Amino acid sequence: MNLVQHIAAPLFDPSGQGVRQFTELGIALLLSSLIGLERELQQKSAGLRTHTLVGVGSALFMEVSIHGFGAVAGLVGVRQDPSRVAAQIVSGIGFIGGGLIFVRRDAVRGLTTAATIWLTCALGMACGGGLPLLGAAATLVHFLVVRGFPVITRRMSMVPGDRVELHLSYRTRRGLLARILELCTKRGFRVTDVHIEPEQPADGRERGRAKEAGVVLSLEGKGPAYPLVEELTYWDGIIGVGLRAHQDAGD
Structure with a gap:
């Protein structure tokens, strides 16, 4: 006790x-x-x-x-x-x-x-x-x-060898996505990820015709990506092009 x-x-x-x-x-x-x-x-x-x-x-x-x-x-x-x-x-x-x-x-x-x-x-x-x-x-x-x-x-996102994200909006059913991927490869970039957004009608009155879609390409390359963006801007069927630093996936 x-x-x-x-x-x-x-x-x-x-x-x-x-x-x-x-x-x-x-x-x-x-x-x-x-x-x-x-x-x-x-x-x-x-x-x-x-x-x-x-x-x-x-x-x-x-x-x-x-x-x-x-x-x-x-x-x-x-x-x-x-x-x-x-x-x-x-x-x-x-x-x-x-x-x-x-x-x-x-x-x-x-x-x-x-x-x-x-x-x-x-x-x-x-x-x-x-x-x-x-x-x-x-x-x-x-x-x-x-x-x-x-x-x-x-x-530092645009220095050689860095990772970037290419944001595109384009008209579907024209084979543009395959040509875009081929262009990235020819320019020395490696596509590490492809994220495609849902398609939407280009015009509410045009059902069953051309639609708009968005895609985000994660790229790795040894050179700046600005020339790639400039070339895509002049392509027929490309509606918008954007470029930004790759988002850190570890967050």
Whole structure:
């Protein structure tokens, strides 16, 4: 009975549950919410709620790991190792991250969101472990990578060897798509993906005649794609041509 009292007496001791611990949880809440809000605005599978819960939960696990076992600290034969809980957090977050990654038509998606969940877990652990400045720095790194890097890659999108997307709208039943693919190949581009949009009547009064369709070609090449766009502009039956940087499939 004395052993039970020895363990139970400090359970509601305010030490380890003071202003510092609540502040650390609050910082984790704020930082993880910022990352979650950015993901929510990008309409990703894991948004504001998921990232916030991951960040706050990781911080709470760290608080429990550091302050939650004071009652058994003085017992003979009992060893305290706060790093054990931290290691389990790192292992457990993999289940959430793995559930966000999926493959569709040889394209892997969700990698960036899974990595963001992993980072949010780490910043929550940093806040719970008494390192809020590191957590804030990790949050800044997130916005630098996710928001800043795409700007850099877009500016470099037309350098030789880069990947681009060719957006076309054309009149069907003229064999244009086959000629377009042949032209891309002749110009030294490799077509990695073809996405065709549903056909629509060119004119509401013309049923059964020429229709309009859209196609997105993902191209890889060693030279600029502007000459390709310029040539297609003069083709009969081509309604519109657009070119932009290849969209990252790992988001």
